[in-house]
Amino acid sequence: MDESNTRSDGDALSPHIHLNLNVRGLGPSATLAINERSAALQRQGREVYRLGLGQSPFPVPDHVVAALREHAHEKDYLPVKGLAPLREAVAGYFQRTEGLDYAPENILVGPGTKELMFIVQLVYYGDLVIPTPSWVSYAPQAHILGRQIRWLPTDPATGMGVTADALEALCRTDPERPRLLILNYPGNPTGIAYSPEQLQAIAEVARRYRVLVLSDEIYSGTRFDGEHISLARYYPEGTVISNGLSKWCGAGGWRLGAFAFPSQLRWLLDGMAAVASETFTSTSAPIQHAAIAGFSGGPAMDRYLADSRRILQALAGFFHDTLTAAGARCRPAQGGFYLFPSFEPLRERLEARGIGDSVTLCERLLEETGVAVLPGSNFGRPSSELSVRLAYVDFDGRPALEAAAGETVDEAFLRRHCARVVTAAERMAAWVSRDGD
């Protein structure tokens, strides 16, 4: 007789006893959950405007896809820190795009920067310091690892980013405490970037208190004016840059990211590589070979980036103007795929319709208009605040890019080639400014 069938339920493996305490209560990441929910609603025949997940609308550039095809047969495990020519190409990318010199030995390749961020938080012992709002996964990663999370207060007037003053105020409370600050710009969820003066001021405080900074620059190539500047320019010895193919190269699903370390932090790279060798082993071989083409640049990539930026900039401007005309408060974006509007100025009107927090706002918006966005509470904002993150990416990027090569990217262009985003903006604006139900 099979004994397992005779056991009482009390003997069975149970989440109440056996689930790691730090994982209890965690659901799937908000970005992935909204994506799957949107897809499920579409399968049921619902019209859904998918502004939830921040995925590039553009195809991977053809020459990068060709490189992947050419290397599909590569099957060996590769070195844990990454394929040597790819580490060289990544170092070349930082030199070409930002004038920063990294030896290829100071580059670590991984299966997406998200995984590398988890590993750096595991290897480096310190509090996680992030501004509110911040991308959905930084805090849960720290929570899983049992790290303290310190949210830095922000001010809508300064774009809701990290300020040197807020960092200073936190560090002063316990100057010797080890800390890891994550700075992300162009920012997810706000789309804002930092000026050289702001970066310099943050660098000064970080240096004074020996704060390790993970500079998440994954959206660098989408900066609308093409003028991204790394924090590493001002704080080279304490900055680790995070970048990858997911955003500016349209290859989120390829899962390829890289960190660049200063020589002084080789011990951190080596510690991370030790963990990598015991966990993911090495990043997918064909993807690493193809990524060389992605990081190497060239005229085709330059054209692709320039056209992508023009479209993203026009969409950000259109969406911003449409929502602010309807009464929302919103900072204009400087890069990336996102806006982070607040509907607080419309609170009275929304409350009269039973909408008093960001989760209800997003649920009702999805239910009544089909527009899927994420609540500000997923990004560390108070749940009572009527803020949301929207990703203006629901359009087919290939024809849009082809058209952008020969056309002015104005509102008429957006209505022709990014019609779903335009409709979503107009539906959202009409919905929030509606009186009573």
Ligand code: GLU
């Ligand atoms: N970074 C993207 C977002 O914020 C999607 C990827 C992810 O969250 O894993 O929507």
